[in-house]
Amino acid sequence: MAETTLADLAHEIRSKNAGPFWVTLELFMRDEDGYRIAADPDLLNERTIAELYHVEESAVALYRIPSLNVVKISFPRPVTQGSLKDRDIHAGQHHVPLALLPVPN
């Protein structure tokens, strides 16, 4: 059986620029059970995000918002927006590594 990912437990997982120099990601979890998994600091924390996105751990900001079953993550854009190496101008497809993260059984 295929492993369960964060995407399986979420309404929506999205990413977007927050201005030209930041990326922000949100996990809208389907219910409180899903939220508990996404908000678990053992699964998602500044270090795991830094590894997933190849960014500095100290630059990662993580917000847990239980009233909305949301976990939100922001970090400086690793590649300057619109530069030769920028393959995602709106950073709109950068949720995928987070969405496909396997969750513990």
Next chain:
Amino acid sequence: MTMDDAPAERVGILVPAGMLGAGFAEETVERGLTLGADVIAVDGGSTDSGPHYLGASVPKTTAAAVARDLRILLKAAARACIPLIVGSCGTSGTDSGVDWVADIVAGIQAEEHLTLNVARVYSEQDTSLLKQHLDGGRVHALPPLGELDAETLESCTHIVAMMGHEPIVAALAAGAQVVLAGRATDTAVAAAVPLMKGMPAGPTWHASKVVECGGQCTTNPRSGGVFATIDAGGFTIEPLDPAVACTPRSVAAHMLYETANPFQMREPAGTLDVHEATYRAVDERTVRVEGSRFHLADQHTVKLEGARITGYETMSFSAIRDPHILADIEAWAALLRTVLEQRVEQTLGLRADAYAFDVRLYGYNAVLEELDPAAGPPREVGVMLLVNAPDQATATAIAKIANPLMLHLPTADMEYLPSLAFATSPAETERGPAYAFVLNHVVDTHTPTDMFRLALQEAPHHG
């Protein structure tokens, strides 16, 4: 019609769409007028599509789409005797972007026999004045950028400052019925009239943030606009389309959108704080928000945006379907990079540090590259070559040197030349100058309006 700035009990804001030119149903604007709109506010720009629009000072939207939306909004504003405010005109809010929208407005006024006073509020900045601010210690970096130097300012093709509500309020107070603002915060266009009419800052800025992307805060983001009513105790919000709903969840969630911090948002005049905001359903499609606060800053600041040319680009695009090459596409791409650098040095005498290029394997890992969690051979791959060089001729020469490789480069074990699938003839497309955003800095202002210029035009007379 004059702008009545007497204190009001409540102020209604009609936001027809998240972006001028995006389109909306005409009847949704009618509905907003019957709900008691005191202002129509719409955003006309964004940095979200990249630095080209500021760097080159060209709009992202096509004139016909902007004109279509403006015709409906100008007629509605004239009929209801309420102001129309457009922010970040021409996508980037440069002076020519403001003039571009003003020309479209003038054409519509003539065709529709409208006689509205139009104010242009320019936000483009003079480099020498900014250098004085820099020398005076009044320019501060926002993370992740470092301190600014004069050379960076001088390198920009265009620099704009993001106005708050104050220059828009000044234009309305001077008698403007249509305000065409240069670069403005997304929220300032909606906040100007409520603040002018004495509404409290917390609910005003929070409501303005929620409405700035139109239907994004509703259960159907494609439905068009929203209507917010601000009063002394908070605000209520509903979609303009009666078939769509705002829910406490959809409204609260919009504070997350395109913001790094979900609880606080800095404006020129201070900081919106929604830590203690409450969201309550009034009925099945209307939400009441209370408890939003606004902390006035000790120092009013405006943020700068600037873009400069990084080089000139030429693009080429070919495609591969042959499973033999696709079985080890990374090796093929590595060979392409190596041979291309050799050929450029042989023919143009340029070493690899004199230009830059990117080989993107669409269908394999172009979007996420080393961050991609998936693996395995793709079915087909589009190979995009993007070259950046100090001038256009060199960029195109490099792309042309790559042409036979993108047509015939074999893998190391092939004893024949494959022919790959170019998408177009000619294969190369010149992209012109490429730009980068280089400013993320704020300026301590003397007054909230002194970095912006107001040009008020008397109502046109139609003979």
